[in-house]
Amino acid sequence: MRLVRFAERIRHFVIRHWYDRCVWAGDRRQISIFARAIELIFRITGIESAILLWNHFDTKNILLHFPEVDIPFTAELADSEEAISDSARREWTSLLVNYVRGVQKISPGSTVSHPEFSIIIPFFYHLDYLKFCLESVQRATLSIDNTQLEILIINDDPSVAPDLIRAGIPSGLYSKTRVIQNPRNLGICTSLNRAIQEARYPWILHLDCDDLLSDESLKVLKCRIRRYPNARYISSRMIDIDSEGCTLRCRIRKERPSDIVVSGMVAGHLKAIRRDLFDQIGLYQAEYEGCQDYEFALRVSIVEPILFIPDYLYKYRWHGNTQSVSKAQRQAETTRKIIDTYLIAIQIIVNHRFPVAINITGPLAHEWKGKLIQKSSTQNVISATVHKPFNEINRRLFAIQIARWYIEHRSKMHSIPSVVF
Numbered sequence: 001m002r003l004v005r006f007a008e009r010i011r012h013f014v015i016r017h018w019y020d021r022c023v024w025a026g027d028r029r030q031i032s033i034f035a036r037a038i039e040l041i042f043r044i045t046g047i048e049s050a051i052l053l054w055n056h057f058d059t060k061n062i063l064l065h066f067p068e069v070d071i072p073f074t075a076e077l078a079d080s081e082e083a084i085s086d087s088a089r090r091e092w093t094s095l096l097v098n099y100v101r102g103v104q105k106i107s108p109g110s111t112v113s114h115p116e117f118s119i120i121i122p123f124f125y126h127l128d129y130l131k132f133c134l135e136s137v138q139r140a141t142l143s144i145d146n147t148q149l150e151i152l153i154i155n156d157d158p159s160v161a162p163d164l165i166r167a168g169i170p171s172g173l174y175s176k177t178r179v180i181q182n183p184r185n186l187g188i189c190t191s192l193n194r195a196i197q198e199a200r201y202p203w204i205l206h207l208d209c210d211d212l213l214s215d216e217s218l219k220v221l222k223c224r225i226r227r228y229p230n231a232r233y234i235s236s237r238m239i240d241i242d243s244e245g246c247t248l249r250c251r252i253r254k255e256r257p258s259d260i261v262v263s264g265m266v267a268g269h270l271k272a273i274r275r276d277l278f279d280q281i282g283l284y285q286a287e288y289e290g291c292q293d294y295e296f297a298l299r300v301s302i303v304e305p306i307l308f309i310p311d312y313l314y315k316y317r318w319h320g321n322t323q324s325v326s327k328a329q330r331q332a333e334t335t336r337k338i339i340d341t342y343l344i345a346i347q348i349i350v351n352h353r354f355p356v357a358i359n360i361t362g363p364l365a366h367e368w369k370g371k372l373i374q375k376s377s378t379q380n381v382i383s384a385t386v387h388k389p390f391n392e393i394n395r396r397l398f399a400i401q402i403a404r405w406y407i408e409h410r411s412k413m414h415s416i417p418s419v420v421f
Contacts, residue, residue, distance in 0.1 A: 008247070011054050015250040016239070016312050051252075058249035062240060062318060115225045116148035117218065117272075118199035121207050122191040123165065124157045129210035129317065131168040132245065134177075136212035136315070138170045143219040150200055151177040153209075154191040158184055189292050193283040199275060206271045206293075210317045212241070213270070217313035221272055224309050232274040233297070233306045235267040236313035243319040250312060257306040261342060264335065265294040267306050270314035281397060287408075291334040298342050302349065302396050341403045348399035355406045357381045361418065364389060372398075383418035397421075 042048040119137060123130060130153075137151060151173060155162055162179045169177050180198060182191060196204055203225070207213060217236070224234060235257075240249040255266045271293065281299055284292040300306055347353050352373040360368045362385035371390045384402070388394050398421050405419050 011051070012239075012247050012250045015051060015055065015252065055249065055252050058240075062248055115203050115222050116201035117150075117203045117205055117221075118195075118201040118275075119149070119151045119205045119207055120192065120195035120199065121151065121153045121209050122188055122195070123153050123155050123160070123209045124185075125160075126210040127160060127164060127168070130165065133207065133209055133212060134168060134170055134173060136214075137207070138172050139215045140213045140218045141172070143216065144222060147218070147222065148201055149176060149218075152180060152195045152198060153177065154180045154182065154195045156182050156185055156187070156191045158182075187286065187289055189284045189286040189289050192292070196275065196278055196283060202275050204273045204275055204278070206269075206273070207314075208269075208316075210319070211269065212245070212315035212317070214239070214313050214315060216311075217270065220309075220311045220313060224307070224311075225272075228307055231307040232277040232304065233267070233300050234272040234309060235297075235306060236270040236272075236309050236311050238269050238314040238316050239312050241315050241317050243317065245315075245317075248318060251316075253308070257301060257308055260294075260297060260301055260306075261339065265291070265297065267297040267301075267308070268293055269316050271297075280393065288334055288338060290331045291338060294335065295338045295341075298338065299397075299400060302342075302345065302400065303393055337407060341400070341407045344403035344406060345396075345400045348402060349396050351375065353377075354402060355410070356402075358402065359383045360386060362386045385418050385420045388421060394421075 039048075042051070121130075121133065134151070141147075141149060153165055155165055162181050165179050166174075166177075178198075180194065182194070186194075192206075203221075205221075220236075221234065225231070228234075237253050238251050239247055240251055242248055253266060255263045257267065260266055277300065281303055284296055286292075288295040297306065344355055348355075352375050354374055354376045356378055357376045357380065358372075358374060359381055360372065361383055364386050367390050368386050372395065382405070384398075386398070401419060401421055
């Protein structure tokens with residue numbers, strides 16, 4: 001048993017510190033000649049194949065204990081009342097991939113001022129795990145003493161008194177932590193949106209109450225933010241741990257940001273998002289509860305690039321009551337709805353092809369009518385009242401809203417009031 005555990009530690013070390021640095025789907029210019037040489041040696045000797053095999057074995061072990069999350073994920077699963085052929089789905093997926101890939105270029109920039117962080121932790125039920133979560137935050141803060149930082153715990157569990165939560169806050173974090181009490185259980189979207197609006201600092205870090213930050217997470221994020229000052233959504237790699245905190249898998253992420261529509265939510269779990277991005281494109285959407293982070297990541301990717309970094313900054317805990325396990329089937333259905341919405345949105349954005357004709361009204365109607373290109377093969381018409389000025393970002397966000405409306409109301413278009421944007 002000791003030999004097996006030792007072999008696991010060696011394998012996880014190799015994946016975390018060597019292999020993933022070489023196959024990082026990011027800026028290849030950051031990879032040194034030495035790292036590329038290691039990559040070549042891995043491939044020639046067959047070590048790469050062995051690593052991928054062992055990672056696959058780790059994944060199977062997780063799914064053996066949590067079989068309910070092993071749901072097939074593909075764009076062709078998305079259902080719609082209107083017949084859409086598989087070839088059309090593949091075409092739309094290709095359009096989105098090619099379009100997003102064309103903007104996935106973030107060039108290193110000059111050094112910026114010290115980043116400041118608001119770590120938001122939505123809380124529900126997992127009081128014991130919250131203690132370990134906060135202890136991981138305290139360890140992560142040790143290397144950034146001169147950085148402004150706050151922790152916002154949003155208590156969405158009416159059965160847990162705020163004093164119980166405060167009792168578990170480490171002494172080193174007490175002055176930096178605020179507990180925000182919801183009047184009742186409001187759900188994850190409302191809790192996250194409330195925390196974002198309450199946050200004092202420009203960088204919002206998402207952390208689930210049963211998960212952990214790695215010790216070097218904040219230090220690494222500061223370095224990445226300085227190197228890429230134009231990035232507003234940063235996603236790290238993560239380590240899967242069990243209920244006792246032992247490593248199950250160093251999750252290999254070979255997907256690129258442009259693969260998110262066909263590969264699912266690969267832009268998490270640690271998400272560092274600059275607050276002005278929320279101000280520009282909106283907060284989380286309650287209708288996608290449970291998959292709100294996936295929809296938001298797709299929304300971001302339509303507007304600007306997401307930055308993937310190779311560092312393992314997050315530890316995701318697997319246990320029977322986690323959201324990904326307990327509500328897996330509902331999440332799969334919501335995911336299908338999101339995919340359908342964005343396949344339609346990208347068709348509008350790239351080809352200007354709307355699923356319905358749009359009658360633009362409102363105070364800025366003249367501006368939009370003069371600039372918005374519309375193509376539609378249907379006689380159905382809906383009204384859209386616009387209050388935002390026409391620009392490229394708003395055009396894309398408008399396309400997403402029309403696609404969202406169409407997915408929700410396509411069977412009863414004549415009885416639905418106008419879209420407001």
